[in-house]
Amino acid sequence: LNIGAVARAMSNFGFLELRLVQPYDKAWQEARSAVGAAKVLAATQVYDTVQEAVADCSLVVGTASLGHRDLRLTVRRLEYGGRILKRHLASESAALLFGSEKFGLSNDDLSLCHWLLRIPTREEHESMNLGQAVAVCLYELVRNPKAPHAEQKRGTGLATAGELEIMERLMDELLLVSEFTHERKATSSRLKLRRFLRRMALSGQDVHVWYGMLRQFLWKMKGPNSSGSGAE
C-alpha cells in the first residue's frame, strides 16, 4: 500500500524514477495496481542493497527522525535542505532515501547519506506516514514561490467605475421608492453608498446580475401598472 502511495505522489509531482531495495514481494505485487501511478511503477527498479540503488547518484539525502539526532550527520529542515537538493538536481543526479515506515533508515543506510532532511513535524508526534512524507518532500522540490499567484481570477475582473455608477443610481432610486430614505441622497450619503458598493469588489459580470435584480425590485415596488423600466 505504501509503495503505491509513494509512486502516486511521485507521479503527481513529476518524479518518475522509483528504486526499491528488497521490497516485500506481496506489497510490491499489490502496489502495481496503484491508482494513476502505472508509469512510475512500470519503470521501477528493484535492488538488493541500498549501495547498488544509489551507485550513480552524486548526492544521497536521507530522511531523519528524532532518533537520528545523535548521529554525526548534518540534519537540515526541509525548507532549507530542499533548496540545496533542488539546486543539485538541476545539473546532477541525487537520491532521496526513505526507510520503511516501521523501522526507518538503518545505520548502514545512514552511512551512505551525505546529510539528512527533516520534515518540520511536531515533536509530540513526529513519525509520518511514508506516502505522506514522500508527498511533502516532493512538494517542497517542485514548490515555486515565483509562480503566478492566482491561476484563475474570479470572473472577468472588477466592475468599472461606469458600471458601478449605474448600480449606484439604481440603488439610490430603490432606497427612495422603498421609502428606506425619503429624499434624494445628500452628497455625504452618496459617498457612503459609493464606498459600500466598492467594498463588495463586484466583478463586471456580477454587477450586471445586480442590475437585473434591482430593476426587478423597482418594477415590483412601483406596481405593474406604473411606467417603470420593467424586468429585463
Add this chain to the structure above:
Amino acid sequence: LNIGAVARAMSNFGFLELRLVQPYDKAWQEARSAVGAAKVLAATQVYDTVQEAVADCSLVVGTASLGHRDLRLTVRRLEYGGRILKRHLASESAALLFGSEKFGLSNDDLSLCHWLLRIPTREEHESMNLGQAVAVCLYELVRNPKAPHAEQKRGTGLATAGELEIMERLMDELLLVSEFTHERKATSSRLKLRRFLRRMALSGQDVHVWYGMLRQFLWKMKGPNSSGSGAE
C-alpha cells in the same frame, strides 16, 4: 483509511480540529484506530452538512482540481494561497475544505468557499491521494523559511588549523616511511598536501580518529621493535 491518514497528518503538523461531514460509518469506525492520531480523532466532530461544519469560520478555502477551472472562483497555487490562509489563521478561524477522494467537492460545497487552493501537481496526473493532499497543504502552513537552516551540525565543527597541522606532519612522515616519497616534501608539495587535507573538511572529532590510524600505520611500517610512537 483516508480519515485515519488525514488525522495523522493533522497531528504531525499540529492541526488538531478535524470536522467530518457525513462520513461513511464503516470508514469512520476504522479510522478511530489510526496510528498516533488518537488525540485528533477523539476530538473530531461529525456534521450533517458542510454549512454547519464551517458555520463559525470566517474564511473557507476549498481545494481545487482541473475540473474546477470553469468556476467563478479564484484559484490560488498553494505557495501563495497558503500564505494568505496562514495570515488569516493568525487571528481568525478558517476551514480548509477537502472533498472525498473520488468525487472531490460538489458545486454546493464550492459555493461556500471564498477561494480555492491548488497543489502544483503535473497536469498529466493531477489527482492526489486525499491523505497526501492534506499533508502537503498543512506542511505549507507550518513551513517556516526563516527557521534555523540546520538543526544539527555534523560532529563538533571543523578541525582547527592546529589539528590539521598535526595530521599534515603525520602524513608527511608516513609518505616518507612508506617510501611513497623519498625525501622530505618540498614546499610546493607540502602546499598540495595541505590543500588536499582541507578539501576533506574534516571535523575535529574525525581528525583525532585519523591520528590514531596514521600513528598505527607508522608503527607497523617502522616495525614493532623500532622506536616509533606506537599505537595509542
